[in-house]
Amino acid sequence: MISMTPRKHISLQRTLVTPVVSIMMTLCVGAAIFAILGYDPLAALYQFFIAPLSRPDQVADLFVKACPLIITATGLVFCYRANVWNIGAEGQIVMGAVCAGGVALFVPGLPDILLMPTMILAAMVGGMAWALIPGILKARFNTNEILVSLMLTYVAALFIDWLVRGPWRDPQSFGFPLTKSYDEAALIQRVDLPGIGTLGQLHWGVVAALVLALVAYFVMSRTLFGFQVKVMGDAPRAGAFSGFCAARTTIGVLCISGACAGVAGMVEVSANMGQLQPEVSFGYGFTAIIVAFLARLNPLGVIAAGLVIALAELGGDSAQMALGMPKVVTGVFKGILLFMLLAGETFNRFQLRISWPALSRAPAARGR
Amino acid sequence: MKLNKFVILLGIVVLAGLAFIMSSQKAPEKAAGVADDKKVKVGFVYLTTPGDHGWTYAHEVGRQDVIARFGDKVETTYIENVPEGPDAARVIRDLAKQGNDIIFTTSFGYMDPTLKVAKEFPEIKFEHITGYKRAPNMATGNIRFYEGRYVQGVVAGLMTKSNKIGYIASFPIPEVIQGINAFGLGLRSVNKDAEVSVIWVNSWYDPVKEADAAKVHIAEGADILAQHTDSPAMLQTAEKAGVYGFGQSSDMKAFAPKAQLFSSVNNWGIYYINKIQALIDGSWTTGEGPDHWAGNTWAGMADNFLVLSAFENMPDDVAKAAQKAADDIKSGANKIFTGPIRDNTGAEKVPAGKTLNDGELFTTLDYYVEGIVGKIPG
Numbered sequence: 001m002i003s004m005t006p007r008k009h010i011s012l013q014r015t016l017v018t019p020v021v022s023i024m025m026t027l028c029v030g031a032a033i034f035a036i037l038g039y040d041p042l043a044a045l046y047q048f049f050i051a052p053l054s055r056p057d058q059v060a061d062l063f064v065k066a067c068p069l070i071i072t073a074t075g076l077v078f079c080y081r082a083n084v085w086n087i088g089a090e091g092q093i094v095m096g097a098v099c100a101g102g103v104a105l106f107v108p109g110l111p112d113i114l115l116m117p118t119m120i121l122a123a124m125v126g127g128m129a130w131a132l133i134p135g136i137l138k139a140r141f142n143t144n145e146i147l148v149s150l151m152l153t154y155v156a157a158l159f160i161d162w163l164v165r166g167p168w169r170d171p172q173s174f175g176f177p178l179t180k181s182y183d184e185a186a187l188i189q190r191v192d193l194p195g196i197g198t199l200g201q202l203h204w205g206v207v208a209a210l211v212l213a214l215v216a217y218f219v220m221s222r223t224l225f226g227f228q229v230k231v232m233g234d235a236p237r238a239g240a241f242s243g244f245c246a247a248r249t250t251i252g253v254l255c256i257s258g259a260c261a262g263v264a265g266m267v268e269v270s271a272n273m274g275q276l277q278p279e280v281s282f283g284y285g286f287t288a289i290i291v292a293f294l295a296r297l298n299p300l301g302v303i304a305a306g307l308v309i310a311l312a313e314l315g316g317d318s319a320q321m322a323l324g325m326p327k328v329v330t331g332v333f334k335g336i337l338l339f340m341l342l343a344g345e346t347f348n349r350f351q352l353r354i355s356w357p358a359l360s361r362a363p364a365a366r367g368r
Numbered sequence: 369m370k371l372n373k374f375v376i377l378l379g380i381v382v383l384a385g386l387a388f389i390m391s392s393q394k395a396p397e398k399a400a401g402v403a404d405d406k407k408v409k410v411g412f413v414y415l416t417t418p419g420d421h422g423w424t425y426a427h428e429v430g431r432q433d434v435i436a437r438f439g440d441k442v443e444t445t446y447i448e449n450v451p452e453g454p455d456a457a458r459v460i461r462d463l464a465k466q467g468n469d470i471i472f473t474t475s476f477g478y479m480d481p482t483l484k485v486a487k488e489f490p491e492i493k494f495e496h497i498t499g500y501k502r503a504p505n506m507a508t509g510n511i512r513f514y515e516g517r518y519v520q521g522v523v524a525g526l527m528t529k530s531n532k533i534g535y536i537a538s539f540p541i542p543e544v545i546q547g548i549n550a551f552g553l554g555l556r557s558v559n560k561d562a563e564v565s566v567i568w569v570n571s572w573y574d575p576v577k578e579a580d581a582a583k584v585h586i587a588e589g590a591d592i593l594a595q596h597t598d599s600p601a602m603l604q605t606a607e608k609a610g611v612y613g614f615g616q617s618s619d620m621k622a623f624a625p626k627a628q629l630f631s632s633v634n635n636w637g638i639y640y641i642n643k644i645q646a647l648i649d650g651s652w653t654t655g656e657g658p659d660h661w662a663g664n665t666w667a668g669m670a671d672n673f674l675v676l677s678a679f680e681n682m683p684d685d686v687a688k689a690a691q692k693a694a695d696d697i698k699s700g701a702n703k704i705f706t707g708p709i710r711d712n713t714g715a716e717k718v719p720a721g722k723t724l725n726d727g728e729l730f731t732t733l734d735y736y737v738e739g740i741v742g743k744i745p746g
Binding site for chain 1: 448465466476477542
């Protein structure tokens with residue numbers, strides 16, 4: 001029999017050592033795979049972990065890449081802590097981008113200073129509304145939020161596709177599926193560091209993402225709402241006895257994660273694209289789920305986890321560029337990294353027990 | 369504590385390992401930079417992988433042509449599966465920072481990212497495929513794909529028995545509409561009764577959807593299939609069903625030896641070699657564009673940018689007619705979009721004697737010509 005029993009106490013050392021061991025094992029397995037495929041394993045690992053960090057602007061780009069993941073995963077942490085399985089962040093990102101884009105493109109006469117806040121608000125409302133659909137259905141009819149939120153992702157993707165090919169298409173684009181470019185005031189500017197200037201594509205959205213994660217950490221650990229979320233997730237009956245409303249918690253966390261995802265979509269478009277196109281989110285909503293779990297559902301951990309995932313992405317590109325390693329191989333390596341990190345986390349929290357069935361029972365089993 | 373020692377030991381091992389990896393990599397990098405001073409470094413950004421056997425495969429063949437032509441005078445790098453979003457700008461910028469002298473970005477969606485990076489690196493040349501925005505150091509290049517489709521239309525018109533042709537289209541952008549209409553004009557030049565129905569799959573590369581669309585066309589009675597999508601799935605379906613079809617971007621004969629009539633093959637190598645040679649000679653320019661929308665360089669069969677694979681699985685007289693159609697396009701005797709052209713409601717769109725110019729091919733084709741069923745979506 002193999003069984004996993006939760007550890008009662010998880011020491012700090014164990015918590016710190018686990019990811020290191022996981023990464024070591026990733027390096028070993030990865031190196032073996034690279035060697036088998038005929039790549040110099042050291043060169044490959046260098047391209048994955050060190051080359052993407054060898055210039056300050058690349059480090060900045062790492063944060064840029066992690067930005068939508070951090071914002072989205074921060075929201076998802078609330079959901080997952082409350083045992084509400086919002087799988088549709090991808091769609092909420094898209095709806096946030098659409099609503100913010102609607103403001104940027106079609107609300108005339110907004111003073112520049114109000115445009116950005118209005119866009120952020122619109123993005124939050126858009127993402128929230130999309131997350132509320134599974135929320136209300138679950139609270140009211142006890143539908144499965146996993147399925148509903150996931151399916152709405154495809155609705156959102158087709159909706160933006162229709163918009164940019166149809167009614168929102170720039171008449172000057174002659175059939176190409178793009179909206180007009182946003183005005184300058186609707187774009188998120190790059191961070192101008194004193195004495196250094198701009199660094200890579202580092203933009204203010206990244207700063208906002210880091211602040212958001214910090215605020216979320218505070219809310220989760222220091223406020224009644226955070227406590228409520230955790231109680232309803234861990235022990236819903238105890239929560240109910242103490243007067244917390246399950247439906248309200250469900251809707252609350254879905255609102256938060258929808259709003260976060262919406263903002264992520266808005267930031268991505270305003271900082272990096274400057275117009276809407278058929279695809280605005282490239283699986284960020286799904287990757288953010290991994291980020292949230294890698295972070296152990298801790299908003300501060302989300303920052304680190306987001307950066308790790310972003311590094312694996314950038315490393316994959318750099319291995320492609322320098323060594324001609326195909327995307328599929330880099331994908332396998334990313335998979336190994338995630339597998340090891342999540343497996344390490346599992347062994348961190350649970351103890352593996354292997355016990356052999358008593359010998360005396362074996363013949364009986366055979367006889368039957 | 370035992371665990372503490374373990375942590376410290378582990379830390380040392382990891383640091384030592386990383387240091388080893390770093391030190392082992394630094395030296396060759398420097399050496400490469402000095403020794404290869406005169407090599408021209410060429411970067412390519414691919415939308416999918418060369419394994420698509422269509423669009424990106426054709427670009428990869430072009431890159432191989434470059435290597436065959438210049439040998440070790442060039443050093444090429446490609447990066448595949450780059451999504452058409454913010455990642456594109458980062459990847460292109462990385463290629464620029466790694467010292468590439470000229471960078472080819474091979475999909476329409478890289479247009480704005482390429483432009484953005486081109487402005488940051490004025491000393492590097494950028495070549496964007498199929499777009500219309502440009503800069504002093506960013507040229508655009510494209511192929512007159514529609515020329516091959518006219519010949520396809522001629523062959524389809526002569527080969528069809530059911531007079532029903534199935535066309536699988538990707539997105540309603542000018543390039544695709546040009547293709548459908550050129551196909552229709554070719555078809556109606558030889559067969560007044562045949563009709564083309566179009567299924568939009570809203571993807572450039574989706575073998576499942578492409579195969580499904582092919583099955584629908586066949587079920588509705590089509591005996592000839594044409595495609596403006598990138599995978600060989602349509603031809604494979606045609607092969608199984610015993611109907612005929614045309615390949616796209618690269619020669620797809622291997623996937624459908626009995627079904628492929630011919631493929632329109634994109635010969636990017638010739639464009640890449642020209643531009644790289646110009647860069648080596650110091651004569652690189654964005655090129656004289658025929659028109660704003662079309663690209664600085666927009667060439668077709670006459671310049672071997674577009675090549676038709678062998679005419680197969682058809683009677684000799686059809687192959688001769690196809691060859692004649694191709695020769696007339698090459699010689700300029702047939703400009704394809706010459707009036708009278710009527711749309712599929714019968715309204716005259718281009719009067720007799722007038723030929724649409726390159727700009728008009730991009731801006732005025734908002735209709736299907738006679739012989740195409742339905743309406744352009746959107």
